[in-house]
Amino acid sequence: QLQSMNKDQPAASIQTMDRILEKSVAGRRFNMLLLGLFGGLALALAAVGIYGVISYSVSQRTHEIGIRMALGAISSNVLGMILLKGFKLVGTGVALGLAASLAATRIMSNLLFGIGATDPLTFFAIALLLTGVAMLACFIPARRATKVDPMVALRHE
Numbered sequence: 001q002l003q004s005m006n007k008d009q010p011a012a013s014i015q016t017m018d019r020i021l022e023k024s025v026a027g028r029r030f031n032m033l034l035l036g037l038f039g040g041l042a043l044a045l046a047a048v049g050i051y052g053v054i055s056y057s058v059s060q061r062t063h064e065i066g067i068r069m070a071l072g073a074i075s076s077n078v079l080g081m082i083l084l085k086g087f088k089l090v091g092t093g094v095a096l097g098l099a100a101s102l103a104a105t106r107i108m109s110n111l112l113f114g115i116g117a118t119d120p121l122t123f124f125a126i127a128l129l130l131t132g133v134a135m136l137a138c139f140i141p142a143r144r145a146t147k148v149d150p151m152v153a154l155r156h157e
Contacts (some may be wrong), residue, residue, distance in 0.1 A: 014033030043133060046093075051137040054086050058141045062148060070150035079142050091133070094127050101126075 002009070058065070065078055105117035115122060 028157050031088045042129070046130070050086065050089065053139060054082065054088070055141040055144075057085065058082060058145045061145075065148050066150045066152070069148060075146035076118050078148075079146050082142035082145055083135070083138055086135065086142070090131055090134040090138070094130055097130070098123060098127060100111045148154050 003009075068078060069075075101123070102118065108115040
């Protein structure tokens with residue numbers, strides 16, 4: 001097409017518009033990829049940390065849980081007690097995290113495309129995801145606590 005319009009015009013560095021657009025957003029795309037990877041790593045570390053804290057708490061309370069079970073506590077009550085403690089920790093963490101992320105929106109606003117920096121749906125979805133992952137991390141030690149044999153727990157210390 002270029003040759004038919006003007007034979008004297010040099011044809012150098014011809015690229016498709018898709019390629020030009022891809023090059024123009026490559027830096028921001030890489031930054032968002034890194035942020036996504038670090039976010040996933042932070043989610044995994046948070047889950048492992050919550051699991052560790054709740055697991056340690058359950059191991060410290062093995063004697064108490066054994067006494068409760070020996071006195072007739074239903075395993076669902078023990079499960080609920082441990083999940084409630086975990087939910088309090090998770091609720092506090094999500095509330096503090098939401099406050100911190102609202103404060104950090106000005107830093108991130110130039111990296112976001114298609115959504116606002118304070119998009120309520122995104123904040124709600126992420127808070128729900130974090131709560132779900134954290135509650136799953138709490139459920140594993142809580143479920144293990146319901147399997148405590150009262151006689152073993154009473155002999156524990």
